[in-house]
Amino acid sequence: MTALLEMRSITKEFPGVKALDTVNLAVKQGEIHALVGENGAGKSTLMKVLSGVYPAGTYDGEIHYDGALAEFANIAESEARGIIIIHQELALVPLLSIAENLFLGNERAIGGIIDWRQTNQRTESLLRKVGLSEPPSTMVDKLGVGKQQLVEIAKALSKEVRLLILDEPTAALSESDSQALLDLMLELKTRGVTQIIISHKLNEVRRVADTVTVIRDGTTVSTMDAETDEITEDRIVRDMVGRDMADRYPERDRRAGGMLMEVRNWNVWHPLHTERQVINDISLTVRAGEVVGIAGLMGAGRTELAMSIFGRSYGRNISGSIEMRGRAVDVSSVSKAIDAGLAYVTEDRKSLGLILEESIQRNITLANLKDVSRNAILNEAKETRVAQDYRKALNIRSPGVFQKVMNLSGGNQQKVVLSKWLFAHPEVLILDEPTRGIDVGAKFEIYGIINDLSAQDKGVVMISSEMPELLGMCDRIYVMNEGTFVGELTAQEASQERIMSLIVTE
Amino acid sequence: MEFAEHGAEAPKRLGIGEYLVRHLREYGLLFALITIMVFFQIVTNGTLLKPVNVTNLLLQNSYIIIMALGMLIVIVSGNIDLSVGSVMGFVGALAAVMIVEWEQSIAVTVVTCLVAGGLIGAAQGYWIAYWKIPSFIVTLAGMLVFRGLSLWLLEGQSLGPFPREFQMIANGFVPDIFPSGLSQGVADLLGARRVNMLSLSTGLVAAGLITWMGMKSRAQNRAYGMDLEPLAFFYARIGITSLALIFIFYKLSTFRGLPNVLLTMGVLAIIYAFFTERTVMGRRIYALGGNEKAAKLSGIKTERLTFLAFANMGVLAAVAGMVFAARLNSATPKAGFALELDVIAAVFIGGASMSGGVGKIVGAVVGAFLMGVLNNGMSIMGIGIDYQQVIKGLVLLAAVIFDVYNKSKQA
Structure with a gap:
């Protein structure tokens, strides 16, 4: 040829x-x-x-x-x-x-x-x-x-x-x-x-x-x-x-502690087509230190589920209850959800996760300005320290923390969004397609961050369309199809074939 | 060096050229203002900076600057308010009716007017924030409604005059608290006929504060590894600003001293600059304008912020309305006509972005002064109102083109 x-x-x-x-x-x-x-x-x-x-x-x-x-x-x-x-x-x-x-x-x-x-x-x-x-x-x-x-x-x-x-x-x-x-x-x-x-x-x-x-x-x-x-x-x-990546999914001690979050009988209707039920009677549990996956095809309602839980950011006529550590919590607005210990890292970082025109620093502190201010007045020195700590901890590649996030690569932008939510000190993080559109090296680093969270006894809910990633990272996987959970698999039981067959047969 | 361990990256030393390119906008604005002032000072044979004209310049532009403070917040939040000219006229009319026809006390009138302005802003903000009606439409409606209402309130006539105390809001001067012997001594020393010591010392204190704050923020920038302004630039900027302040206040002091309005305006500008740059709520307004959805998903109550931005704008329009009425010593149905455009122009010349999330109080104030000096200078020169409008329009266009060009070059 x-x-x-x-x-x-x-x-x-x-x-x-x-x-x-x-x-x-x-x-x-x-x-x-x-x-x-x-x-x-x-x-x-x-x-x-x-x-x-x-x-x-x-x-x-x-x-x-x-x-x-x-x-x-x-x-x-x-x-x-x-x-x-x-x-x-x-x-x-x-x-x-x-x-x-x-x-x-x-x-x-x-x-x-x-x-x-x-x-x-x-x-x-x-x-x-x-x-x-x-x-x-x-x-x-x-x-x-x-x-x-x-x-x-x-x-x-x-x-x-x-x-x-x-x-x-x-x-x-x-x-x-x-x-x-x-x-x-x-x-x-x-x-x-x-x-x-x-x-x-x-x-x-x-x-x-x-x-x-x-x-x-x-x-x-x-x-x-x-x-x-x-x-x-x-x-x-x-x-x-440029190096051997022996394991694409870094090892962690698999652990599942006490019950952290329990969602019961969650129902959500479409915001515009009110007769359409988007989420149908879903119940979900997350234990301390556990990484829980949600598998499903696009349009299965995974993002809708996550956003409706996170301060009713999606849908209407939402019903169901949420308990954190056994106590019922009010998550009817985003700020209440944050106070209750939830964080949601969006799949669409550019339009829902970041203020592109603003600096890394200002993006990182946005969800928790309380901790960098006193009497509603910002302490910029403290803010910079916080941002620099996260930049170092998550290895955000940039000359400093004052660069606009617009100029960062996808992987580094994702790390800024993650930093924002880590700084909000949540108990449970919902990660929606956390590695979409980012390169192998940055993916590996993000898996490492997830493992660190697990080691700190936080709960992680991971929504992903890449099945190998779910299989590699999760302790337990819910399989979702057409707005409802059609199966639940432990890490040992789960395989791509079993997940697909659950989706197809239901 | 308590920040040493965090300031891991060494401060980057930029070349003067590179620094200038990155911060062209800020310097450009200051440079433009100075150039225009020097130009008019020369062509008007020194009339521009005569003490009486400097005082006039401040009084003439005070209500625009006061409203520009609120407009900046509205524009940063991603909205616009076209109704401020009408609201200002309406509140002026309300003040006139209350004082002249209903014979209310000044205190009652001022409080009522501020509340009325707040309510008007809140009413418009309600539709914009909670019903998601575009602010352009809501405030366009408000512009017509309140223009009509002031005509109705005044029955198409001018209403005045106001009692002396009310006029003082705009035309009064802060009494000199220093002993007159000292003033006379300083006046003799400087070779002036008289010197208002309060005004002069305010200028000195302001210059001192600016220098001190500049040094402080430079030290902080160094500690955190931000782009460091070349030293020569830093001193030039601080020096020119300080000298200009001292110069302006000196000019004022050789006329009648510190106008009440300047005090109101200055205090408001400082409060709003602090609010936008240093408070949690101010920060959230920038986030709201930068990306409303992301701000909302970060737990920010975006509707409430939008609502408050408009309520605040209403209160400031009320302040401006009273200042304007007091200055003219009467309320007229035409008061504030098309003034919203001057206010909006000032904010955009000051570097705010139409799409929200970007803009500074200092920029808006300098932008308003730039327009003010243009107006004043051209009037002294005897240039007709026709050419004045054309020139002002072109200046606005040039400023925004410059912004867009600058941004595209950085990207």
Whole structure:
């Protein structure tokens, strides 16, 4: 096979930082090439160089595409040659229809007047190619994230794509949607579309990739070929972090002390569609030092359960009781829930967890300003000390505690959110997808923090879509489906198969 | 060095250029104010900084500054209040009716007016905070309603005059508590006709405080490894601010001394600066404006904060309304017309962000002064109201463009 794309000795410098240092990447015609590396390793920068976001001349090195030297001045030029990137944050307009989105900026029109018949026909045939059966007039905001992702791919197909780049396409997808997407990638491969996938999920990489390139600290560390080398997750992880990670889930003494939190007969209705019951008669217990998992597919109601418990932040007509250490507590508002000893670390750190414009320090103390103030007047010296202690304890990588959290990487942002809730000194922490979108190294550190909490006899409730993570970390796992618990497994009993079969058979 | 073990990272020494780029906004504002003052001082042949004009400048802008304090909080919380001009006019009218027609005492009138302002703000805040009606709509309605109500209250006429005591709110001066012999002595020494010692010493004390606080916060910044302002800049900034303060207060002292309004304004500005920067509630307002959902999930009662921000704005509009009426010595149905725009402009020129979460009291005050000096300077020059509006509009646009540009460059 010949190479469709060859990036040779790419070096890209920003003021003060060398983001890429003589990176080489060769992508063969018709293959799926996985690009893996920790957050901040330089994957996105490399793709921006390729697509012309950083125009030719602002970097050193050469790009050979389709047998010729390519010097793209902007994205339009690279798209014209069939290079299309689908970003992690989808670029669809939610209040337009699928058809309008597909041909946005590329409208099927005659003399400026849109030809709806042609638009809809072409949309239908494109949607069939990606396995969607929705009518072209469906509003994009009515689609789930998984289907939106497919619409993005359909949009790429409408532009005669030759090299499709997917940046963490499954980060926000459920297990089944992810599988569908990976199948589609394999399907596109048979039709000759060369693809680059950036992903943190190594099992997916192993499933679809023909070649894996690992990038670390702005340089190419290794390239593995599925035909000649044996690609194992351990090997990828080792190359990514530059060290052996003997155990991806750090050991802890499994322990379960006295009863810490008991939720009984919890019922929640949808905030808008009041006739719809979102949570149906759920009871849940957490013991001191215990890590309890909640497994389930996306849409099972896990986040809704957590947020309704945490100060009724979701839903209406909430009924049920909560006891902390055997005493009934009032959790009818967030501040009361915090006082009762609860903390909720959101799955959506950017829009629900952080004040992006503010500093690390101000984010860390936000939920517990009481402890850094006297008579409602802030003690900034104390506040800084607190923030610096957490920065050190959780290894938040930043020049100091006064940086805006906007400028931090995903993993470090997650550590800031965790710091905020650790400083609120809760008894029970509910962690909603605590490792989503963060790299292997930061994940390991967050698992360590969870173990420390357990060692301090705190209770942890962990919601996660990554089953290996639940299996690796939890003492007990509740399996949730369609708003109710369909099973409860101890660490010894639990396996991916048993969890899936509980979800499927109920 | 009690902070030594925590100040793990060494203070970063930035080059002057790099520091300037990062803090362009703060210096830019101060620099713009100074440039404009120097410019008008020259083109008006020194009229701008004559003692009588300095006094006038402060009196003319006092009500805008008072309202800018509340507006800053409203804007930081992620909202806007378009009704303040009308509310101010309405409260002025209420004061006139109470004093002139109903012959109420000044004390009763002042208290009633403040309560009325608070209630008006609370009524608007209620819909904004608890019903989630956009503040733009609610206060646009309020702007029309209270403009109408002041017309109704005054039956379309101007109402005045006020008793002398009420006028003193705006036009009075704080009596000099120093013996007149001392004042005369200092006056002779400085070669001035007279010197109000209270005013002069207030200026000296203010300059001293600013220097002391600057030193203190610099020491703290050093201890915690924040970006350290280059020493030359630090001294220049502190020096210029202190000298400017002493200069302004000296000018005031050679006229009639310390205006009552300046005292009110100064005390309010200090209280609000302290409130926004150093209190738990102030911090929470920034969080609310920065990301309402995240603030709410951190246990902050966001509705109540929004409600209080508007109630507070109403009270300050009432203060401004009384100052304005007292200054004109009558209440007119037109009082405060379009003034909300000056107030909002001052806050944005001062660096606040339209989307909330960003802005400082000092910025709003300097922004208001900048607009005030522009107004005053152009009036002295005899520039028509037509050009004045155009220039003010362009200054506002330039300030915001500068902000956006600056931000995009940092990202």
